Amino acid sequence: MIDQPGSSILQVKNLNVFYGTFQAVSNVSFYVKSGEIFGLLGPNGAGKTSTLSSVEGLLKPQSGEITVAGFNISKQPLHARANMGVQLQATSFQPELTITEIIKLYAGIYGVNLTSEKLNALLQDIKLEEAASKKFGQLSGGQQQRVSLVISTIHDPILVMLDEPTTGLDPQSRRQLWERIEAIREKGHAVLLTTHSMEEAEAVCDRIAIIDHGKVIATDTPQGLIDLYRNDPAVISASRKGKITLEDVFIGLTGKTVRA
Numbered sequence: 473m474i475d476q477p478g479s480s481i482l483q484v485k486n487l488n489v490f491y492g493t494f495q496a497v498s499n500v501s502f503y504v505k506s507g508e509i510f511g512l513l514g515p516n517g518a519g520k521t522s523t524l525s526s527v528e529g530l531l532k533p534q535s536g537e538i539t540v541a542g543f544n545i546s547k548q549p550l551h552a553r554a555n556m557g558v559q560l561q562a563t564s565f566q567p568e569l570t571i572t573e574i575i576k577l578y579a580g581i582y583g584v585n586l587t588s589e590k591l592n593a594l595l596q597d598i599k600l601e602e603a604a605s606k607k608f609g610q611l612s613g614g615q616q617q618r619v620s621l622v623i624s625t626i627h628d629p630i631l632v633m634l635d636e637p638t639t640g641l642d643p644q645s646r647r648q649l650w651e652r653i654e655a656i657r658e659k660g661h662a663v664l665l666t667t668h669s670m671e672e673a674e675a676v677c678d679r680i681a682i683i684d685h686g687k688v689i690a691t692d693t694p695q696g697l698i699d700l701y702r703n704d705p706a707v708i709s710a711s712r713k714g715k716i717t718l719e720d721v722f723i724g725l726t727g728k729t730v731r732a
């Protein structure tokens with residue numbers, strides 16, 4: 473049941489994804505409002521990427537309805553996709569191209585008029601102005617992530633989707649990326665991200681959904697989930713430091729077993 477979607481930019485209703493006979497996503501529903509950062513949390517194999525790929529239109533779900541900015545992803549895919557920005561994996565970019573060439577290439581693909589002032593401002597913003605002529609393949613993982621986020625937001629989409637955006641980043645780069653994600657929220661746009669970091673979920677997400685075995689098992693604000701489950705015996709037994717954290721709630725709800 474979707475409660476109070478309000479001014480939702482993204483609505484996902486009763487999403488079901490199968491790979492052959494295996495059901496990876498089962499009746500998943502959630503919404504993301506304007507000015508909201510929404511996190512999908514779940515153990516390995518829970519169905520987060522399958523959900524994200526369905527929203528991105530890269531995967532055709534067996535059933536369910538997805539609307540982005542009011543456009544149905546299967547009926548009006550071009551309109552829906554024009555309103556979203558997807559952070560691509562570093563391996564999606566041509567390593568021989570320079571940062572400048574890659575940013576210009578994607579600006580062209582998205583039909584964005586990128587003046588040299590705007591390009592310089594973007595490069596300054598991600599602290600890569602001096603590396604502008606470096607080949608993408610020569611950048612560190614963190615630098616590549618920053619370029620990738622710039623590209624996903626170059627056409628100023630109202631929904632930005634990030635699959636584990638800060639994995640492998642040092643604390644400084646992670647903080648900087650969080651600030652960039654928060655700047656998207658401040659514009660009144662929406663962010664859907666996946667993360668394995670409970671710290672990240674608590675630091676930047678306004679609401680989260682915990683997914684396990686393809687199903688949403690809880691949705692609330694991080695603090696709301698802690699308050700709701702703090703007396704749950706499984707959550708208390710997961711607690712390590714005498715106080716209940718979001719990670720304790722996550723382990724309490726999804727179990728201690730490492731997924732195959």
Ligand SMILES: Nc1ncnc2c1ncn2[C@@H]1O[C@H](COP(=O)(O)OP(=O)(O)OP(=O)(O)O)[C@@H](O)[C@H]1O
Pocket residue numbers: 491494496514515516517518519520521522523
């Ligand atoms: N192309 C595919 N063919 C068959 N099974 C798949 C395929 N893609 C994903 N799966 C399976 O679907 C389930 C959900 O995978 P998914 O990648 O959505 O999980 P996830 O929550 O993103 O996991 P992780 O945290 O490990 O990235 C897993 O059991 C996975 O093995």
